[in-house]
Amino acid sequence: MKLFGSYTSPYVRHCRIVLAQLRQDFQFIPTDYTQSAQQSPAKRVPFLQDGEVMLYDSASIIRYVREQAQPTSEQSVEDFDLFCMVNTALDATVNVFLLERDGITGEHSQYIVRQHERVAAILSELNQRQWPLEGPYTDGQLRLACFLSWAQFRERIHVADYAQLQQFLRALNSQPWFANTHPALS
Template sequence: MKIYGSFTSPFVRHCRIVLLETNLSCEFVETDAQQSAQLSPTKKVPLLIDGDLTLTDSSSILKYLREKAGFSYLADIKDFELFNMINTVMDACVNIFFLEKMDNIGLNDSKYLQRQNSRVLSGLQELNSAVSVGKLPLTDGEIRLACFLDWGLYRKRIDLSELDNLQRLLELAGTDEIFKQTAPPLNL
């Protein structure tokens, strides 16, 4: 089994966390945007190949890994909703990041990006209200949220200063050894 991805992607990080949690044997192949465009029909990471099976989305990869290891995946509807809300907010944030980075298109240049930014801001407010910080281990929805928050801070895309529950969740995640082990490299 091989998983292709980058060390900075929050989607890939969630998969890497699950691989470490489940102790499944899998080779990680570091891939950049150009390589992923050649490898994956969706032109994104992560990409998982296990024999004849190819999975091109982190959600299906996570389901496959959890179930292959004998665990359930997003069985609780509230955690499933949290996971999906995070995906919406994270997709919007990642789109803004790449349009600014690759095409030099800023928020002031695009009504679409302004809408995406509004989605990120209102989504973060709702996530802050919706999440209740518990204890380790984190659920898949909470892991997804922590991966996004850490990426958002790493890429200087979000501000958590007024979002106490999100700050606490990220602090809790930061006490988990696997979460710390999968952090993006500091030198990028």
């Protein structure tokens, strides 16, 4: 099994965590922006090759890996909704990050303003919830932790503005299996 991606990607990080937790043997192949544009029709990381199987999205990779290790594992609809909501915030934050690197900011685009509003609304909603401080963690919770950690690392959000989320992230950061995959370690 080969996982292609970058160490700083929160999507790739989630895949790496699940693979490690399930003790799956895999080869990590560092892949940059240019390589992913050439090797993946989605033109992003991660993507996975397992024999004849090729997957091009972190959600399908996580599902595939879980099904290979535990064929009966199922995700609740509530956790799937959390996963999707966090993915929306993560996608919006990554898009704004990349657009700003190209010099396009909210002053030039209502789209970017809308993305900032979307992320703020999702974080506000999620901050209203109680989060587990001990595992095991669901994929929705892992995606949230990967997003918060990446957004803090890239200075996209101030986690301290969200007390419940900050406490949750602090709990995950105390777990070696999570801390050892931090983007700053790449």
